[in-house]
Amino acid sequence: QPHVETSGVDAPDLADVRGQEHAKRALAIVAAGAHNLIMIGPPGSGKTMLARRLPGLLPRLTIDEALEVTRVHSVAGLLPPGIGLVRSRPFRSPHHNVSGVGLIGGGSVPRPGEVSLAHHGVLFLDELPEFHRPVLEGLRQPLEDGHLTISRGGGRLRFPSRCMLVAAMNPCPCGWLGHPTRACIDNADAVHRYRGRISGPLLDRIDLHLDVPAQPPATLHGGEPGESSASLRLKVEAARARMIARQGCANSQxxxxxxxxxxxxxxxxxxxxxxxxxxxxxxxxxxxxxxxxxxxxxxxxxxxxxxxxxxxxxxxxxxxxxxx
Ligand SMILES: [Zn+2]
Known part of the structure; x- marks a missing residue:
């Protein structure tokens, strides 16, 4: 299948991230198999930085995929002027105050939600336990089906929603549990309740849980640059091609x-x-x-x-x- 060459302008590179070899390995696995991921780590450990680099590791968009992404963004009125075809995989990171309509879609004039704007890309939910529970529950069906149908005025609208879910959370309410130099102020009950907020059906749909520990300051700057996104993406594309040849879909499906x-x-x-x-x-x-x-x-x-x-x-x- 023909691919679209990515523009590369807005895609941050994994080579910028020093250290974190364990997390980079997990990102390669996630990208290859199209797995959902949750990262657990204290503030500043690099969870968001890692998530933003996932679209650059995913196989390049096919022409058909690029057309679907372009169509959704066009319906939402989010296609930048002068852009005929969206050429890179979407990365959407709604705030935890997002409404059900904002995340899932709908409204009096039905619009695609974040889950559809992330179609063929990444939906990143930072601070997952802070999202409203019913809003998160609404994600289950579109994530499972890869599309959602909105009925309005006797008609039906169908928006695609085949995206990868990447979530992040702190290890505890204050954020510092397990940190080498900062002290956690939460008791065991508070930690248990905090984690319990994301237990259940949504967590059941996540294949990988990744610890992202605090980074020693020395590893954040200096040292050799890591492997580039382009180099890692070649391995991801080879692995994905094996899956498609064997079974016609990514392993997560x-x-x-x-x-x-x-x-x-x-x-x-x-x-x-x-x-x-x-x-x-x-x-x-x-x-x-x-x-x-x-x-x-x-x-x-x-x-x-x-x-x-x-x-x-x-x-x-x-x-x-x-x-x-
Ligand atoms: Zn704490």
């Missing part, structure tokens, strides 16, 4: 039955996950999400079968499950 057919897992790999599921109490949904991520890790490594190392790494991206 596999249903449970097809997922198990596509694993070609080493014997020990499933046994390892079964043992971890028993010891750490993973839900059935978490179990399948770990397998999807393991499948993507194997694809990034250009392997046909999932091995123990893939499963072990994928289990490492379930920090919220383990926190209980």
């Amino acid at each position: 596999l249903g449970p039955r097809r997922l198990h057919l596509m694993l070609q897992a080493q014997d020990g790999a499933i046994a390892l996950l079964d043992q971890a599921a028993t010891e750490l109490g993973f839900s059935a949904r978490a179990y399948d999400r770990i397998l999807k991520v393991a499948r993507t890790i194997a694809d990034l490594d250009a392997r046909d079968g999932v091995i123990c190392d893939d499963v072990a790494e994928a289990i490492g991206y379930r920090v919220l499950d383990r926190a209980g």
